[in-house]
Amino acid sequence: MHWIALQALPDAVVAGDAPESAPEPFGSAALAPADATAALGWWALQFTPRVAQVGPAVLLEVSASERLYGGREHMLACVMAPERPVAHVQHAQAATSLVALALLQTGMPPGVVEPDRLPLATLAQAKAHLPTLERIGCRVWGDLRALPRGGVARRFGAPLLDALDQAYGLKPEVYPWLLLPEVFDMPLELSAQVEAAPALLFATRRLLGQLQAWLRARRQGILALELGWQMDARRNTASHGQLLLRTAEPTLDMQHLQRLLGEHLGRITLPAPVLTLRMRSIETAPLPSASTSLLPDELHAGDSLHQLLERLAARLGPEQVLRALPRADHRPEHMQTWRAASAVRAPGNATAGGNTRRPRGTAAGTTPAWAEFYPTWLLATPLRLAVRQDRPLYQGPLALLVGPQRLEAGWWGKGGPDGHADVALRDYFLARSEQAGLLWIYRERLLASQAADAQQVAGHWYLHGLYG
């Protein structure tokens, strides 16, 4: 049996150290966890399944995994490596857990002190009897052990004797071993009431740090999480509020989540001051392991596309970040649909909707030959052009260059309220304007029922596209 005891040092204790020299936990992108002891315990589960949390300390029983790590020395070096969720950690090791805990409390270097000379104050079970023990001259563990067992058991109770036996390795030590929770659910009581939603972000950082430790221990990435808050009940308003955050791909990048949360919190108005926060994981997924490259030029800096799209959508709104879906239709306005990028999962999937009639002779994914004559800009609503002396006007008279290209489509559709809004009966022309360059205009052809008399079948001129 070999025990390692770890204890997280609060940042205030180590504030005297130069912060630059302190090892950054989990690299530079680290956040201090809300519950440092729990985070340390979750992280320690990678070394051994026998991890126990005793008060502020974490105990690891490592005798079974020493060989895997290449010996006791090397194992301790691995445990004390800077890659951990808590920046500053104190450690001690001994053959039994109680000695390790006592060494941790005294801060004495291990190996120097024999168990007999450890102060009695470091034994948890002796704490209640310390004044009495002091008066009978018992100051160290050896003094207590020299007393007759029967008398000690009668005077101080059996638990003290059991603890002493366990400390000397005469009795087995049993702990409730730490288990990694299936669902992350962590409340955080705020030290002060928070009035403004953006100020919650600071407290959220600590929850995210905890979440990161949990995700790393489970080797998973987060897909959806919920941030809830409880507000002052004395105000006559809603007492709860929550925010659901989703990412497109499982992520472990807390900086990204923090930016997303910041964007969402920036738009929330709190009706009452917030007292406690609560973060819950809704959905996680195994993290795809990224293979690293030997060659340095394949490393690319910056965040990935889905992170960019999520950040843009979080600030600008999802309806402002658009991706095109091509559609098979003859009517230009139906050839493409611009959808929110978050809603379009697989780009290039052309036949997403129901009314996708493919023009004859075009295979999927190929552009028809006449597509080269299409403009590069399309007006969302065709602009009706004025006509003077039978010539359409757009920033001056237009010269028709090529045409007509006749389009007669949409007769199969249901149409709008006026019955024939979807029907396109048009003659397209390429026209040139001195000011605006090359334009794509069309002249509407009227249905026979609409035309006032049989002779007049030509309708209005419209500007539909621009060659930019």
Add this chain to the structure above:
Amino acid sequence: MASLPLVPASDANAAVWRADELAHASAAVLATGHAALDAQLPGGGWPIGALVEILQAHSGQNEWRLLLPALARARAGPVLLVGPPHMPFVPGLAAQGLACERLLWITAATPASRMWASEQALRCADVAAVLAWLPQARADQLRRLQMAASEHAKLLFVMRPAAAQAESSPAVLRVLVAIQAGSDALRLELLKRRGPPCTQALLMPARMGRLSALLARNQGRAGYAPRPLGNLSDSAAPVEATHHALDSLAGAA
């Protein structure tokens, strides 16, 4: 002092830039697809990782024909359009080499959000190019974009009004684009480049590929007045005889 590293004479000559010649390509460039323009640009193409400013009187009028050949050849990756003046027409762009799935349209309206979105896009590893329409950008904001573009080696084109040519700009390359009066040709003026000032304007054919051939074929018929539709079949007859695709579609519809 004796241990100073000696630079070979050839390297030293290469490292000296004479003010009367074009700068060497210090970073990667992407050929523009227009030979006349390539000859006038340092390194022979659009600089990658630098701000290129395109100035024109009306936004939306000329940028695609100037940029599409290069964008079609740029490395695979999304092309972000930040605040374009009209709706991009995907079939037209795809026919010229810019595939549909590469296009992302950011419809941010305010100048600040456009600026922010452009900068975020430049910091993304996957993005290949950013096209931003920033009519009201200030020089310090453009400098931020220039820094981000050079840090992440991205193609960045900023479209601005022609009136902005008098303002100072951190752009590496500034191109004033206009339509040549009387024809549809493009007239490019390089307002700023790394090299001697470019004194004469460049004239470029207005259209590329089959569209220019189609326009040339119909040159003689330019300016005819539209007639009532009943007679239009006569005027369309010569076009039909050449069997180009426009008419085959019209026949199919």
